[in-house]
Amino acid sequence: MADEEKIKKAKKPFSPAIFTWLIILALAVAAGFSSFYVVDETENAVITRLGKYTKTVGAGLHTKLPFGIDKSYNVPVKVVQTEQFGFKTIKAGRNNEYKNNIGTESTMLTGDLNIVDVEWIIQYRIVDPKQWLFGVYEKKQTIRDISRSVINTLVGDRAILAVMGSERTNIETLALDMMNENFKQLGLGISVIAVKLQNIVPPSGVQDAFEDVNKATQDMNRFINEGKEAYNAEIPRAQGEADRQIQVAEGYAAERVNMAKGDVARFNAVYEEYRRSPRVTRERIYLETMDEIFGSETKPDLIDSELDNILPIKNLKGGN
Numbered sequence: 477m478a479d480e481e482k483i484k485k486a487k488k489p490f491s492p493a494i495f496t497w498l499i500i501l502a503l504a505v506a507a508g509f510s511s512f513y514v515v516d517e518t519e520n521a522v523i524t525r526l527g528k529y530t531k532t533v534g535a536g537l538h539t540k541l542p543f544g545i546d547k548s549y550n551v552p553v554k555v556v557q558t559e560q561f562g563f564k565t566i567k568a569g570r571n572n573e574y575k576n577n578i579g580t581e582s583t584m585l586t587g588d589l590n591i592v593d594v595e596w597i598i599q600y601r602i603v604d605p606k607q608w609l610f611g612v613y614e615k616k617q618t619i620r621d622i623s624r625s626v627i628n629t630l631v632g633d634r635a636i637l638a639v640m641g642s643e644r645t646n647i648e649t650l651a652l653d654m655m656n657e658n659f660k661q662l663g664l665g666i667s668v669i670a671v672k673l674q675n676i677v678p679p680s681g682v683q684d685a686f687e688d689v690n691k692a693t694q695d696m697n698r699f700i701n702e703g704k705e706a707y708n709a710e711i712p713r714a715q716g717e718a719d720r721q722i723q724v725a726e727g728y729a730a731e732r733v734n735m736a737k738g739d740v741a742r743f744n745a746v747y748e749e750y751r752r753s754p755r756v757t758r759e760r761i762y763l764e765t766m767d768e769i770f771g772s773e774t775k776p777d778l779i780d781s782e783l784d785n786i787l788p789i790k791n792l793k794g795g796n
Contacts, residue, residue: 510542518554520605523547532605551605556669559619561627562595563674583679584628590636590686595674598623598655600666607665618664626654636686637693640676648673
């Protein structure tokens with residue numbers, strides 16, 4: 477009888493109370509594990525309750541409603557993310573990497589109808605975790621499409637030499653502003669912090685022809701610069717000569733004016749004396765004139781000096 481009772485006790489299943497406590501314990505453990513979540517220093521967590529956005533929390537240990545009622549989505553808001561266009565950096569062994577060119581998305585048409593391959597990168601950060609999660613479904617593809625559209629527009633408005641040279645910085649600045657404006661309108665929740673153009677080269681099939689054109693353009697610019705240098709060297713010399721001639725002319729004009737003023741002053745002085753005593757003035761002028769004629773060491777041709785007793789007037793008619 478004792479053995480039969482032991483067998484019956486061994487075959488007796490768990491009691492309902494024990495099973496209930498086991499279920500409660502399992503639920504408590506599951507609730508404990510699903511009620512806590514950790515947010516890293518570089519992240520923010522977006523909390524939804526039954527699929528509806530509730531709040532955004534920062535770094536640290538947080539609690540939420542268990543069993544999937546609340547769900548948390550960690551978003552790396554402090555991490556700078558990069559997208560590459562026209563090429564892709566591929567890891568090849570330890571600390572080694574190389575570029576794999578992707579030609580289709582980098583080939584563009586410039587404003588002067590030339591084909592050019594443009595490689596560039598963008599760097600961005602997530603600034604609104606809610607918009608990043610729920611604003612746009614295809615986030616990465618949208619970022620790439622908008623970036624390609626902006627760069628294509630800016631390259632298409634400029635000549636190939638400007639794209640490869642003087643306009644690179646301007647394109648980067650304008651692209652940054654245009655991308656941020658587009659992403660803001662779409663509600664993507666990101667901010668582009670840098671746009672960097674990498675290699676900008678013609679396609680390989682026309683590289684030699686483009687180099688010839690580029691060399692000819694450089695020669696043209698060199699000749700223009702040499703002409704400007706010659707111009708800048710000659711113009712100051714010619715300007716100096718012109719200034720000297722002007723100064724000489726001005727000095728001569730001043731001299732002539734002063735001489736004329738002196739003659740006028742002398743005439744006015746004689747005229748005043750003549751008005752006071754005309755007879756005396758006439759005699760004085762006559763005597764001064766005769767003294768000037770006959771008193772000189774060299775006798776004038778007006779007097780025939782071959783006769784000693786009389787002074788006849790020289791034959792003015794030119795006859796013998």
